[in-house]
Amino acid sequence: DSGVTQTPKHLITATGQRVTLRCSPRSGDLSVYWYQQSLDQGLQFLIQYYNGEERAKGNILERFSAQQFPDLHSELNLSSLELGDSALYFCASSVRQGGLGHQETQYFGPGTRLLVL
Amino acid sequence: AQTVTQSQPEMSVQEAETVTLSCTYDTSENNYYLFWYKQPPSRQMILVIRQEAYKQQNATENRFSVNFQKAAKSFSLKISDSQLGDTAMYFCVYDNFGNEKLTFGTGTRLTIIP
Numbered sequence: 601d602s603g604v605t606q607t608p609k610h611l612i613t614a615t616g617q618r619v620t621l622r623c624s625p626r627s628g629d630l631s632v633y634w635y636q637q638s639l640d641q642g643l644q645f646l647i648q649y650y651n652g653e654e655r656a657k658g659n660i661l662e663r664f665s666a667q668q669f670p671d672l673h674s675e676l677n678l679s680s681l682e683l684g685d686s687a688l689y690f691c692a693s694s695v696r697q698g699g700l701g702h703q704e705t706q707y708f709g710p711g712t713r714l715l716v717l
Numbered sequence: 718a719q720t721v722t723q724s725q726p727e728m729s730v731q732e733a734e735t736v737t738l739s740c741t742y743d744t745s746e747n748n749y750y751l752f753w754y755k756q757p758p759s760r761q762m763i764l765v766i767r768q769e770a771y772k773q774q775n776a777t778e779n780r781f782s783v784n785f786q787k788a789a790k791s792f793s794l795k796i797s798d799s800q801l802g803d804t805a806m807y808f809c810v811y812d813n814f815g816n817e818k819l820t821f822g823t824g825t826r827l828t829i830i831p
Contacts, residue, residue: 602761635819643808643821656818690762692819705752706819708762 603627604709606691612715618679621712625672625693631655632674633694633706634666638687649674681716688713719744721811721822729828730799737784738794738825740809748814751785753794756824757805765807768792770814796827804829 603626613619625632634646636659645658649668660666663681668674678685688711694704720743730736742751753765768776768785775783780800784793796803809822 602763633819642823645818645820648818658818688760692762705764705767707764708754710759710761713760 602707602709604629604691604693604707606689606709606712608712609710610713610715612717613681614717615681615683617681617716618677619681619714621676621678621689621691621714623674623676623691623693623709625674625691626707629693629695629707630672631694631704632668632672633692634660634674634676635690635692635708636687637690637711638684643690646676678714683716686714686716719746719749719811719813719820721809721820723809723822723825725825726823727826727828729830731830732799732801734799735795735797736799736827738796738807738809738827740792740794740822742790742792742809742811742822744790744811744813746813750812750814751783751792752810752812752819753781753783754808754810754821755803755805756808757802762808763805766794799829801829801831803827 605624607622630651633648637643646660648656652668666676690711691709692706694706722741749770751768766778780797782795806824808824811820
């Protein structure tokens with residue numbers, strides 16, 4: 601158990617709908633990262649938050665957004681869903697921001713499996 | 718942009734044998750980190766081992782060890798005395814120094830045969 605929790609574990613929805621995925625980082629971790637694992641594109645970094653602020657952006661679609669709350673949990677919002685959004689969405693957390701000469705290992709949650717029908 | 722290449726999509730080995738998974742990467746950076754993560758059938762992403770590029774000594778974690786060749790940009794994982802629980806997809810992962818976006822390889826599916 602990595603200490604990172606994600607809810608829900610599974611989500612089935614229809615095209616055009618909106619869903620919210622939730623992540624609680626390990627105790628003491630300030631950074632949260634979101635990744636998408638799909639069959640055709642592998643594992644891709646979406647976005648990072650550090651202590652409530654966006655720090656880095658990857659291949660995140662404009663239909664997707666995220667935020668990190670004062671209690672450090674994070675939510676990933678996916679809207680106008682398409683069939684191709686079906687994937688496993690991982691959240692990971694680490695202690696620090698990085699860029700300070702020290703890298704913290706990212707620990708992954710169990711993922712949320714999203715199926716868009 | 719950094720890229721990570723795993724040229725072995727699938728491998729299988731008998732239980733108790735040793736297996737080596739290959740990984741090469743491309744970067745112009747001098748400081749970075751490399752990881753091996755495993756993803757068993759449960760789909761959980763689990764850290765196996767970590768290597769800092771500035772360290773010449775190869776990392777080891779019990780039955781898992783790496784062969785890090787910085788000049789060749791090669792980072793292989795050796796699993797000794799393989800066990801059934803080692804069956805998983807293994808990802809080679811690159812992390813740029815100070816930039817915590819992880820870049821994943823395409824993975825090697827490893828099956829341990831009883």
